[in-house]
Amino acid sequence: MAKSSADDEELRRACEAAIEGTKQKVVMSIRVAKSHGIWGKSAKLGRGQMAKPRVLAISTKAKTQRTKAFLRVLKYSTGGVLEPAKLYKLKHLSKVEVVTNDPSGCTFTLGFDNLRSQSVAPPQWTMRNVDDRNRLLMCILNICKDVLGRLPKVVGIDVVEMALWAKEHTPTITKQLVNLQDGPVEAGMTEGDMKVTVERELVSQAEEEDMEALLGTYVMGISEAEAFSERLKRELQALEAANVHAILENEPLVDEVLQGLDSATNCVEDMDEWLGIFNVKLRHMREDIESIETRNNKLEMLSVNNKSLIEELDKLLERLHIPSEYAACLTGGSFDEARMFENIDSCEWLTNALCSLEVPSLDPSYADMHAVREKRAELEKLKTTFVRRASEFLRNYFASLVDFMISDKSYFSQRGQLKRPDHADLRYKCRTYARLLQHLKSLDKNCLSPLQKAYCSSLNLLLRREAREFANELRASTKASRNPTVWLEGSTGSSQNVNNQDTSTVSEAYAKMLTIFIPLLVDESSFFAHFMCFEVPVLVPPGGLANGKEGGMNDDEDGNDDDLGIMDLDDNDNKAGKSAADLEALNESLRDLLDGIQEDFYAVVDWAYKIDPLRCISMHGITERYISGQKADAAGFVRLLLDDLESRISMQFTRFVEEACHQIERNERNVRQVGVLSYIPRFATLATRMEQYIQGQSRDLVDQAYTKFVTIMFVTLDKIGQADPKYADILLLENYAAFxxxxxDLANVVPTLAKFYHQASEAYEQSCTRHINMIIYYQFERLFQFARRIEDLIYTITPEEIPFQLGLSKVDLRKVVKSSLSGVDKSISAMYKKLQKNLTSEELLPSLWDKCKKEFLEKYDSFAQLVAKVYPSENIPSVTEMRELLASM
Structure with a gap:
């Protein structure tokens, strides 16, 4: 068999050279043929589908935590050098499929799940033989299993067949197929070292043995699926038949169990019948026991109720009993001071007895009992009798106390001796019956109204007598010369000296009247409110007028032992029954108590006004201090009295201001007046005196008077000036300067006067300007008239054309200059004499002459500039020469 290209070292080195620089190690390289086909159809040979030689290389790249595996496709360049064409990551390999159209099985496709277009058929790789195919696929599957931990889907090839092939060709598999997690192969190893055994296979040894046993069991029929299926069915039927046979063999045992269940059921039924019988007997027994317990409980309840009824009746009889000593005291006892304790004790018993027979304290079921109704009527009769007797005694007692004090003349102020009213003994005697009044209110609150009227009527006589005698002696003992009210009249006389006399004793007398009687009236109001049981918000503590008093004359005798003060509304003492109705009733009673006493205060105010009207300022300030020291809801009448006094003082002072203004207006009726009018310096004296009298918050009163005075003064001054227009400016400037x-000095400290000071200053400047212009034009009228004609024309024609206008030629200029400036020193001297002629205030002459020279120089400078512009060739005296001439005059 020919040597596989997978073992070609030259090919591997060529592949490593092609991917040099990627830090990847080539595990296997093999030559393949690449072709394309259509899914589900055999590929047609064409120009674009011809097989192309390629090299597939499997490479790995070691990382710190894992190893990455790649499938590289390399192609031959024009020079026969391998170069990278495609790169696939094996972690995306999802399917390995052997193409069924190839009968040899050497063609397969690799499916990747990250390819963008899944509609295009993947390339088909064709190997030289099945061994090369199996060798490449085994390498890919081992790497997927070892590196990625999973296997792709294998289609068209049996995994068992692959495992058997791998086992047969184990000696020929190189180390590249071993677990790649052990690291890449060292370059220096020999070819003999590269031969290793497969440690990890696709099928484990145990799985292979099980498969062989299974195949050995059915080796006879494994080739035919239908025969194999029939054999399995027969074995299943044999097993089911064996199970049925086993069940039938156990039938005797089942019968024994059923018999045992029947006997047990019979026993349970017998037991249930016996339990039913016992349950009926127990129910009957329980009903008997409950009946016995009910009868017993009723007997016990009856016994307890009888005992409680006896106790309640005893308590009710105790409530209905009237002690003889209380009955005797309530119906005919004496009200002397020594017997007051018994009366108070009887009142407390009567109050408690009446409350105990009312529904909240008495059970509602007892309220309609005949005995209770009779006893309640008897107590009501006792209450009515006692209230009538006590009210009659107190009315007579209040009248007798006041009559006794009025009959003693030494108690009031006498000639040469001011007597401060002292009600300590009166209040001490009244306090003896304070608790009696509280009990009378709780018994019958309607009885207090007649008692309050009786007390107010009696004490009102005493207070008015004290105020009248005190006011008469106060005026008689005060030494003060009368100042006339003619302050600002036009005629001069000795009244100015009289006005400087000291009349402070007048305001001191008024302050003493307030100091003595205002605290007394407030204390009497507070005592009355508490003594007569008015439940109202409290207003001021005893002697609470200390802030408004002068001389420190506090009512010490009353302030220490009278717990009758009325506190401020904010200091709520949580008394019950505080209501607007009680407060209104209190104010009505206080009006009865104190009404009429204001006439004596008015008399003192009128007396002080006749002596010195300016003392209204001091009295106004004193009254304001007392008003600010009073609480808004203190003794209501006292507050009204102070407000009325303030209004009367303001009215008297307004009367004085009106008379003084009338005196100022009389000045305009006189014949022509020159110099400073008499009311100007007199007003300064008056204002100085008024500032000395200001006390407290009287600033507004005085400022209003200043406004009236100065307004009338300025209006009158203008009217006098208009009567003689020729000398009007002289009169105005002299009087405004004098003002x-x-x-x-006063304008620096009094803002109102400062405002009029600036107004007079502006009027003075305007008068000066008009008078100076008149004098200048009187002497130099032709000169400045010529200049004015030039000024009128210079806005319409050029300066060069002006000398050709009628009356403005150079010859006319020379005539005007010669006539006006030929004896200019004499003309300036004439201006000075004319300025001095009608001026009565010589001290104003220097400043007026300076203003006159300055104004003339400015006008001449303007004339010289016009001449230089219009008549450049003409010569006139220069401005410098004229300035030097004026300076020398």
């Missing part, structure tokens, strides 16, 4: 000079 600025007198208010310079």
């Amino acid at each position: 600025q000079n007198s208010l310079y």
Whole structure:
């Protein structure tokens, strides 16, 4: 047999040279013939289907974790040198099929699952003989099994036949077919070393022995499938017949089992009958036991209920019993201070007794019992009697307390002695009956309204008497000279000196009135709210007006022992019954308690206004401080009183401002006025005084007055100026200058006055400009009139044409210059004298003269520029000469 091309070393080296650089090792190389055919049909020979010589090479590439295997197709180039043509990865090999059209079996195809077009027939590889074919296919299958762990599908060739062929040709298989996981073959090994045995075959030894035994068993009929199938059927029928025979032989044993089952069934039926009998007897016995237990339970329940009924009746009788000492105290006991403990104790018992007979505390089944209804009616009668007696006593008691205090004149302010009201003893005596009032409210809340009216009526007389006597003595003991309200009138007199007198005692007296009575009224309101059991949100603590007081005069006697303060709404003490209705009722009662006392505060305000109207500013600031110190819902009447006082003070001050404005307006009715008007310096004095009186937040009040004053002052000044237009600018500039000079210091610290200061400054500049222009044109009218005509024409015609216009020739220019500037020093002196002539404020003359010279120089400079442009050949005095002349004047 000819040597296989698989053993051709030259061919292998040629293949390795062709794939040099790919790091792949050639395992086998063999020559084949490549041809194409159509699937399912024999290939027709043609030009494109002629067999072509190719070399198939199986190569491997070792990686770190696995080995990759490839199938390479190499072709011969023009020079007979092998070069790579195709590369297939064996991991994609899915089918090996021997072509059945080739009778020799040497032609096969290899199917890969990653080819793009499966519709094109794969190439057919034809070997020289079957041994070469088997050798290549065995090499491919071994590599797939060892490297990839799987075998492709083999079609058209028997695997057993392949295994037998491999076993027969084991000595001729080289090491390339051995397990490739042991690594590539070393290049230095000899040909004898390359001969190895097949360690891994397609069929294992055990499988081969089983197959041989099976084939040996049926060797007689293996060649004919039908005979083999008939033999298997006969053996199957023989086995089934043997199974049936075995079953029939066991029939006696089955009969014995059935007999045993019948006897067992009879025993079970007998036992079930006996159990039914026992069950009926047990049921009857259980019914008897339940009947006995039911009768026994009823007897026990009856005994327990009787015992509980006796206990409940005892408790009910205890509730219905009225102790004789309580009944006597409620119907005819005394309300003296020494007996108040007994009265309170009786009230508590009566309250609890009434509650115990109501449905929440009493079982609803008892509520309609005759005895309970009778006892409830008796308790209601006791309650009505006690409430009537206690209410009558308290009404008389409040009136007697106040009458006793009013009858004692030493209790009030007297001539030469201011008496601070002291209600400590009054409140102490009232607190004796505070708990009684709380019990009266719980017994009958409707009885409190008459008591509240009686208390308010009695105490209102006391408070009004105290305020009247205190206010009268306060005004009588305050020494202050009266300042007239004629502040800004036009006539001059000694009133200016009177205005400088100190009237601070007036505002101090008003502050003392507030300091004494506002805390007193707030404390009285708080005491009344708590004493008369108003359940309202609390507003201020006792003596809570400390922030609004002056002189530190706190109500020490009351502040330490009165737990009657009303806290702020935010400090919720979780009292029940807080409602808007209670708060409204409280405010109504406080109005009855304090109404009328405001007249004495008004009298102090009016008295202070008559002495010094400017003291309204101080009083306004004092009132604002007290308002800010009050809570929004404190004693409601006190808040209203302070708001009314603030409104009255504002009204009085507005009255003063209106009168002062009227005095300013009277100035315009006089005959021609010159110089600084009288109300300008008087306003500066007034503003200085007003700034001294500002306290607290009175800034808005004063700023509004400033706005009214200055507005009227400026309007009046303009009207006076319009009455004499010839001297209007002199009057305006002098008065605006005086306004600025007198208010310079105040304008630096008072924003409102600063605004009017700047307004006066602008008006002053405008008046100065108009007056100076008038004086300049009076002396140099022809000169600047000529310049104005040139300016009018220069916008319409060229400068060269102007000298040819009528009245603007060079001769006309010379005449105007000669007439106006020939005695210019005398004309400038005349300007100065005219400026000085009508000016009454000599201190303004230097600044006005400087403005006049500056304005004249600017006008002359403009004239000189026009002459130089229109009459370049004419000579006039230069601007420098004119500046030097003005400087020397």
